Amino acid sequence: MAEGEGLVLEGFLCPICKVDFGSAPKLLSHFEKEHNEDKDVIQAFKDFFDKAKNKILKNEMGSGVDSEVQTSRKVLGYSPSLYKPQPLGAVRSHMSYFNTVRSHHLEHYTVETNKLLIRLDKILKNLPSDPLKRKSHEQQVVPWVDEKMVRLCPSCSRSFHLARRKHHCRLCGFVMCNDCSYSLDLDVARKMTSPVSQVQAASEFHGSTSLQQLKRSNSNSSLNSVMSLVEGVHQKLDLGLRVCKECLHLLECREALRESRAARPILLQFYERLRSYMQDASQFLPTYITMCNSLSYGESTYQLKEAQALWAKLLRLAENIDSLSKKILVLGSADTENPPRGRALQLQQQIRAAATAFLRDEMLGLPSLPTEAKYLEMQEQRRQELKARIQEEEMEAQAAMQLQKQRKERNQDRSVHDERANAHQDTVLLDSGWTPEKARLFSSDDPMVQQMNNLKHYIKEAKLAQRVDEVEALERNLQELQEEYWRQQERKRQAAED
Amino acid sequence: MTGSAKKGLSSLLSKWRSDRKYTTFDFNPVATFSPFKMNCISAVKMYITKMTDESGPGMKVLLMDKETTSVVSMVYGQSEIQQREVYLFERIDAGNQEPMKHLKCIAFLRPTKENIHSLAMELRRPRYGSYYIYFSNITPKADIKTLAEADEQEVVREIQEFYGDFLAMGPHLFSLGIPISYQSSGWDHDILTRCVQGVTSVLLSLQKNPFIRYQNNSKMAKRLAETIRQVLSKESELFEFRQSGSPPLLLILDRRDDPVTPLLNQWTYQAMVHELLTINNNRVSLAHVPGVSKELKEVVLSAEQDEFYASNLYLNFGEIGQTIKELMDEFQKRSKSNRKLESIQDMKNFVEAYPQFKKMSGTVSKHVVLVGELASLMERYNLLEVSETEQELSCQEAHSQHLQHIRRLLANEKVRHEDAAKLVMLYALRYENHSSNDTGGLIESLKRKGVSDRLVKMVRTVVEYGGAHARQSDLFGHQDAVVQVTKRFFKDLRGVENVYTQHKPLLVETLEDLAKGRMKETSFPFLGNNSNVATKRSQDIIVFIIGGATYQEALSVHQINQTPSLGIRVILGGTTIHNSTTFLNEVDAASTRSRVQNL
Numbered sequence A: 001m002a003e004g005e006g007l008v009l010e011g012f013l014c015p016i017c018k019v020d021f022g023s024a025p026k027l028l029s030h031f032e033k034e035h036n037e038d039k040d041v042i043q044a045f046k047d048f049f050d051k052a053k054n055k056i057l058k059n060e061m062g063s064g065v066d067s068e069v070q071t072s073r074k075v076l077g078y079s080p081s082l083y084k085p086q087p088l089g090a091v092r093s094h095m096s097y098f099n100t101v102r103s104h105h106l107e108h109y110t111v112e113t114n115k116l117l118i119r120l121d122k123i124l125k126n127l128p129s130d131p132l133k134r135k136s137h138e139q140q141v142v143p144w145v146d147e148k149m150v151r152l153c154p155s156c157s158r159s160f161h162l163a164r165r166k167h168h169c170r171l172c173g174f175v176m177c178n179d180c181s182y183s184l185d186l187d188v189a190r191k192m193t194s195p196v197s198q199v200q201a202a203s204e205f206h207g208s209t210s211l212q213q214l215k216r217s218n219s220n221s222s223l224n225s226v227m228s229l230v231e232g233v234h235q236k237l238d239l240g241l242r243v244c245k246e247c248l249h250l251l252e253c254r255e256a257l258r259e260s261r262a263a264r265p266i267l268l269q270f271y272e273r274l275r276s277y278m279q280d281a282s283q284f285l286p287t288y289i290t291m292c293n294s295l296s297y298g299e300s301t302y303q304l305k306e307a308q309a310l311w312a313k314l315l316r317l318a319e320n321i322d323s324l325s326k327k328i329l330v331l332g333s334a335d336t337e338n339p340p341r342g343r344a345l346q347l348q349q350q351i352r353a354a355a356t357a358f359l360r361d362e363m364l365g366l367p368s369l370p371t372e373a374k375y376l377e378m379q380e381q382r383r384q385e386l387k388a389r390i391q392e393e394e395m396e397a398q399a400a401m402q403l404q405k406q407r408k409e410r411n412q413d414r415s416v417h418d419e420r421a422n423a424h425q426d427t428v429l430l431d432s433g434w435t436p437e438k439a440r441l442f443s444s445d446d447p448m449v450q451q452m453n454n455l456k457h458y459i460k461e462a463k464l465a466q467r468v469d470e471v472e473a474l475e476r477n478l479q480e481l482q483e484e485y486w487r488q489q490e491r492k493r494q495a496a497e498d
Numbered sequence B: 001m002t003g004s005a006k007k008g009l010s011s012l013l014s015k016w017r018s019d020r021k022y023t024t025f026d027f028n029p030v031a032t033f034s035p036f037k038m039n040c041i042s043a044v045k046m047y048i049t050k051m052t053d054e055s056g057p058g059m060k061v062l063l064m065d066k067e068t069t070s071v072v073s074m075v076y077g078q079s080e081i082q083q084r085e086v087y088l089f090e091r092i093d094a095g096n097q098e099p100m101k102h103l104k105c106i107a108f109l110r111p112t113k114e115n116i117h118s119l120a121m122e123l124r125r126p127r128y129g130s131y132y133i134y135f136s137n138i139t140p141k142a143d144i145k146t147l148a149e150a151d152e153q154e155v156v157r158e159i160q161e162f163y164g165d166f167l168a169m170g171p172h173l174f175s176l177g178i179p180i181s182y183q184s185s186g187w188d189h190d191i192l193t194r195c196v197q198g199v200t201s202v203l204l205s206l207q208k209n210p211f212i213r214y215q216n217n218s219k220m221a222k223r224l225a226e227t228i229r230q231v232l233s234k235e236s237e238l239f240e241f242r243q244s245g246s247p248p249l250l251l252i253l254d255r256r257d258d259p260v261t262p263l264l265n266q267w268t269y270q271a272m273v274h275e276l277l278t279i280n281n282n283r284v285s286l287a288h289v290p291g292v293s294k295e296l297k298e299v300v301l302s303a304e305q306d307e308f309y310a311s312n313l314y315l316n317f318g319e320i321g322q323t324i325k326e327l328m329d330e331f332q333k334r335s336k337s338n339r340k341l342e343s344i345q346d347m348k349n350f351v352e353a354y355p356q357f358k359k360m361s362g363t364v365s366k367h368v369v370l371v372g373e374l375a376s377l378m379e380r381y382n383l384l385e386v387s388e389t390e391q392e393l394s395c396q397e398a399h400s401q402h403l404q405h406i407r408r409l410l411a412n413e414k415v416r417h418e419d420a421a422k423l424v425m426l427y428a429l430r431y432e433n434h435s436s437n438d439t440g441g442l443i444e445s446l447k448r449k450g451v452s453d454r455l456v457k458m459v460r461t462v463v464e465y466g467g468a469h470a471r472q473s474d475l476f477g478h479q480d481a482v483v484q485v486t487k488r489f490f491k492d493l494r495g496v497e498n499v500y501t502q503h504k505p506l507l508v509e510t511l512e513d514l515a516k517g518r519m520k521e522t523s524f525p526f527l528g529n530n531s532n533v534a535t536k537r538s539q540d541i542i543v544f545i546i547g548g549a550t551y552q553e554a555l556s557v558h559q560i561n562q563t564p565s566l567g568i569r570v571i572l573g574g575t576t577i578h579n580s581t582t583f584l585n586e587v588d589a590a591s592t593r594s595r596v597q598n599l
């Protein structure tokens, strides 16, 4: 390379097939189409390409400064090229402190709720129907507070008298007035103590009985929601279990939590399916585009049938995304009495809008596959091109050899200028496009890549020799190798990400 | 794109081009693209992206306060954030709505007392399935405790500090959205606190632990610098960054040192739109423009989402007009060559078939309307002539000539009252101590012209705000030697000047001095005994202007960042981004007189 003044700036040569493409973009697109199985090489190539582009641009603008100081220059606006990716800014987590405070604070509620549920369970077991027997059964489980000790209702602070009699909470044993007590329906109570698995067949959590799997609860929930669990407040107390506000609240909170965790509105089910379609689509898209490009170039890396199948798959996914998001949009609107409105409606609209945007941005305007006939035509054309190229290469090689010979001769009588020539040449090197020598740096050490390149070479030869069977076998081979290579790269990438 | 709009545009262009004084435009050569790693927009955007990542898959609602709503809207478009599964947006102060347990809630809030209170209430009665809480600034432990005790249903999954506590107006520009920061006596406590939070969050989001310098004659600058220093020391753990190279610098300035820049008419696209139409959180109202279509009543100008705007926001008016004209010609050429496009249906089909084209023509029509409106304002109010005199006033010393020009303009019917008053203000500032100063006479002329009392009084108020007593720099270049050096430097950088853009903000000189190690410690002292630091030159510089920055200064900083020979990378911030109207409001509020009147 050091002596190759003439060789260096020869143009935009492909490092693998050594063909001059005349311009950088053409070379890049050739490279992507032709040598697309080797991601590493492409990346290295692209990086270098960008660098070279910057250099060239910079050079052009730099020379402009010298010669045209007087002309106006526009100020560039924002462009991503001006900014390097930066690391995420500082962050600080309070989660561990938060957890400490929360668990300390919640321990009380958990213990209390557990206690209540154990008592409830005991009361409900073998509950006598006879009022008197029932009362003693209840007292056996939860001893009652001595009512003489209590002068005012702890809840409403009013004094007790004949018309406002004292009552006991069956769960904590404390005293309150009738107005401040609630009746817990026995059926509801049974539901509370029953294992979750019996209440919700499809429930995906809480393996064993609820008594061992208590959730902590809330202390301040609204009374309205409390009421919802209580039937016939202040009436038919004998049918239900008399409890105080606090005890009921603890139970109610746990119940609400249990229900909300188990609830899976239909919207959620639709939505999850929609997202999985979208994910599938984004996963297949790059593969399809690669295949499509390769095929329209007449390559035989991929099978046309295979690509058609993928295309059909993508179409189906697009249809599914469209129809499912439409379904989400109109979800519940058939219920004319109570159609979704407000934020629920807005949510459905936004999901549909996001799906439409996804279809528009990702799936519309996908390149289409060549027809069978067109593909065959392309293949033939490519074969011809390859032939021509090989001839050209041979001629070039001859020419290069001659050039080298000439240069050697010249160098002998030009040794005086060497120093200057070298200095100049260094800068040229930096700015120039591609040289075969440089390119070798990128031909990977990976034995797999080498093997694939060899195979490609064999295929080329086999094709030129019209040995169809051999070509097919080789291509199958190459394809298997490529697939394995992709898998390897994917694993590497994932490992790097972790 | 109507024919008349186009016609108006071309006549305007010819006017701008044929103006005899128009030479060439004066900008730094953009010689290299050396990318740099301080980008305000990315900093905030990465935080928001991280939030949506951490909450995992599922439908999400974003719970924000008034300020974080603006913070997010500056960096993320709605459709963009939708693709990250955020479908609903909710204000924490909007009052409770129905529960939606199947949604995940991302709460991005400033750690204010009110927000902590509202959030604690929310957690006690959670409407969403789970909560991912992100405070935009340093949050006291006591507040975390309050929330932890409120989370009795264990719905909180994350609680973190993500320091996006500022409005990212551009990659190198931020604002704190504080329209008025002065009080006659100095800082208002709340505003000082907000400034400290804003600036420290910028530092944290960019991972910078800087040395601090401040404008020596400004007590407010000193106070802010000291308070920021306190936070840096108190939270030293948080500010432990691996900093390679020279240490970054935070430079705190006071708007009073340069009251001229915000008073001038502007000729670069972004600055001009802000001056004449006002940009508010990236939005511009065009509702007053006659015949404007419904979807253009309010337009969004976001360099993040509008490629055309991003690449043209720093072009001058002549250039932007030219660009748009070219685009329209291209449009016509294309539609002509395509013979199929004869009926409206054909056009529709065409646009439908090329969503890309639809997108492009959509944004362009927005800019056509904007530029058309700017052109008509410019024509109607004689802004070219006004601007020329403004520029002379800000750059040259020629008393009798200036007086004559101003008098002539005051007599011109087309000149707006505010422009007339601003001319007199600029005169009063430049010739404050001139022996034949005739501010009084000009004020009388303003009155005769029928200019409002408020505006007339503002002439004196502006001098009170930013007159010689309030400045430490040589704003008008009375010390010739320095000016000569600067001028020459600029000549080298810019080539020939344009009459409408001769003026360079004082900030440019300040930053150059800094870059060249010429900034005097007497004028901009280091905080604390950091004189040994003075020898080290900072490459990364964050400038914060109390009393607001301007888009003209943002452009200057953009140019400085692209001048490799200076070797500095600057981020500019201010309490707000002013145009002349908002600036005068602030000056008015800062004045002692108006304070007394208000009492």
Ligand SMILES: [Zn+2]
Pocket: A014, A015, A016, A017, A018, A019, A030, A031, A034, A035
């Ligand atoms: Zn090749």
Ligand SMILES: [Zn+2]
Pocket: A153, A154, A155, A156, A157, A158, A176, A177, A178, A179, A180
């Ligand atoms: Zn009571």
Ligand SMILES: [Zn+2]
Pocket: A169, A170, A171, A172, A173, A174, A243, A244, A245, A246, A247, A248
């Ligand atoms: Zn009780």
